Amino acid sequence: MDLQTLGWNDFFKETFFLYQEKGLHPGRVISRKNNNYVIICEEKLALAKITGKFRYNTQTNKDFPTVGDWVALEMKKQSSHLLIHAVLPRENAFVRKSPISGGRKLKEGVVIGGKTEEQIIASNINTAFIVIGLDNNFEIRRIERYLTLVYHSNINPVIILNKLDLCFSLDDYIKQVKDIAGMVPVHPISAEKGMNMDVFSNYLLPGKTVVFLGSSGVGKSTITNYLLGDEKQKKQSISKSTGKGRHTTTSVELILHHSNGMIIDTPGVRELQLWGDEEILDQSFEDIKQLIYHCKFNNCHHQKEPGCAIQKAIEDNLLSRSRFESYQKQLFELQRLRTKRRDFEKKLNKK
Numbered sequence: 256m257d258l259q260t261l262g263w264n265d266f267f268k269e270t271f272f273l274y275q276e277k278g279l280h281p282g283r284v285i286s287r288k289n290n291n292y293v294i295i296c297e298e299k300l301a302l303a304k305i306t307g308k309f310r311y312n313t314q315t316n317k318d319f320p321t322v323g324d325w326v327a328l329e330m331k332k333q334s335s336h337l338l339i340h341a342v343l344p345r346e347n348a349f350v351r352k353s354p355i356s357g358g359r360k361l362k363e364g365v366v367i368g369g370k371t372e373e374q375i376i377a378s379n380i381n382t383a384f385i386v387i388g389l390d391n392n393f394e395i396r397r398i399e400r401y402l403t404l405v406y407h408s409n410i411n412p413v414i415i416l417n418k419l420d421l422c423f424s425l426d427d428y429i430k431q432v433k434d435i436a437g438m439v440p441v442h443p444i445s446a447e448k449g450m451n452m453d454v455f456s457n458y459l460l461p462g463k464t465v466v467f468l469g470s471s472g473v474g475k476s477t478i479t480n481y482l483l484g485d486e487k488q489k490k491q492s493i494s495k496s497t498g499k500g501r502h503t504t505t506s507v508e509l510i511l512h513h514s515n516g517m518i519i520d521t522p523g524v525r526e527l528q529l530w531g532d533e534e535i536l537d538q539s540f541e542d543i544k545q546l547i548y549h550c551k552f553n554n555c556h557h558q559k560e561p562g563c564a565i566q567k568a569i570e571d572n573l574l575s576r577s578r579f580e581s582y583q584k585q586l587f588e589l590q591r592l593r594t595k596r597r598d599f600e601k602k603l604n605k606k
C-alpha cells in the first residue's frame with residue numbers, strides 16, 4: 256500500500272526529512288494498547304513499541320503516539336517489533352479532558368490534586384462524524400459539546416442522525432440541529448435498515464480519514480460494520496466468539512476501507528469534558544457571541560442588565576433559554592479548566 260493512500264502528504268514529508276536522514280521509516284498508528292502499537296507501513300502491518308529514550312523524555316499523555324499518528328520507526332533485524340523513535344507533528348487531533356486523573360484524593364468531600372490533562376482520542380482526521388440517535392436518547396446538548404471540541408480540533412464536523420427508521424418527526428429534529436449547528440452538514444440515515452448510507456461516499460475518499468464520535472449506543476459500530484460490508488461478518492463473529500453478544504468498541508481503532516479511505520471507530524464516552532481556552536466557543540456558539548457583541552455594557556452578565564441583547568433575544572424567541580444555559584455551562588467549565596491547568600503546569604515546571 257502506498258503512503259499517500261494512508262494519508263501521507265507534504266506536511267508529514269517535510270517534518271519526516273530529519274528522521275529519513277537517520278534511516279528511519281514512516282508508519283501510521285492503527286491501534287494502541289499500553290505500550291503495544293499496531294502500525295501500518297508501506298509493506299505491512301507490524302507491532303511496535305516506543306524506545307526507552309522516548310518514554311524518558313515524555314511528560315504528558317499527549318506526547319505518546321495515538322491512533323492516526325504518523326511515527327518514525329526503526330526496523331530492527333531479528334526483532335518481533337519495530338521501535339518508535341518519534342511522533343510526527345499532527346495536522347490536527349480530537350481532544351477532550353482526560354477523565355482519569357492520577358493521584359486524586361477526596362478530602363472532606365472535595366477532590367484535591369490529580370492531573371489536569373488532555374486526552375487525544377485520534378489524530379490526522381479529515382472529517383468527524385458526530386453521531387446521534389433519533390430515538391429516546393436524542394440529546395441536542397451533547398451535539399453542542401461535540402461541536403465545540405471538533406471545531407477546536409480543526410476538523411470538519413458532519414452530523415449524522417442515525418436510527419431514521421425509529422423516527423416519525425424528522426423535520427422537528429432537523430430544525431433543532433440546524434438551530435445550533437448552522438452550516439454543518441446534517442444527514443439522517445439508518446445503518447440498520449441501510450437508509451441513505453451512500454452519503455458516506457462523499458467523505459470516504461482515498462487517503463482521507465474519518466472518525467465516528469458519539470455516545471454509547473448511537474450506532475457508530477453498526478455504521479462502521481455496514482460500510483465495511485464483507486468485513487462486517489468478521490466483526491460480528493468476533494463479538495459472538497467473545498460471548499459479549501453485540502459488538503461494542505472498547506478501544507479506538509483505525510480501519511482501512513475499500514474506498515482507500517480510513518475509518519476511526521471510537522468507543523462511546525460517558526463523560527465528554529471540554530478541553531481548550533474560552534475562545535473555543537467562538538465557532539460553536541457564534542450566534543450567542545454575535546448577540547453579546549450588541550449588549551449595552553461590555554461586562555454584561557446577561558441577567559437583568561438594561562440593554563442586554565441576550566435577554567431580549569430570549570424574550571423575542573430568537574434564542575432558546577436552554578441554548579444560552581448550555582453556553583454558560585460550557586463557559587464555566589472552560590474557566591474552571593483554565594485555573595486547574597495553570598496549577599497543573601506550575602506543578603510540572605517545579606519538577
Ligand SMILES: Nc1nc2c(ncn2[C@@H]2O[C@H](COP(=O)(O)OP(=O)(O)OP(=O)(O)O)[C@@H](O)[C@H]2O)c(=O)[nH]1
Binds near residue numbers: 420445470503
Ligand atoms: N432501529 C435501529 N437501531 C440501530 C440502528 N443503528 C444501530 N442500531 C442499534 O443500536 C444499538 C447500538 O448500536 P452500536 O452500533 O453498538 O452503537 P455504538 O455507538 O457503536 O456503541 P458503543 O460501541 O457502545 O460506543 C444496537 O442494538 C444496534 O443494533 C438503526 O439505524 N436503527
Ligand SMILES: [Zn+2]
Binds near residue numbers: 555560562565566
Ligand atoms: Zn447581555
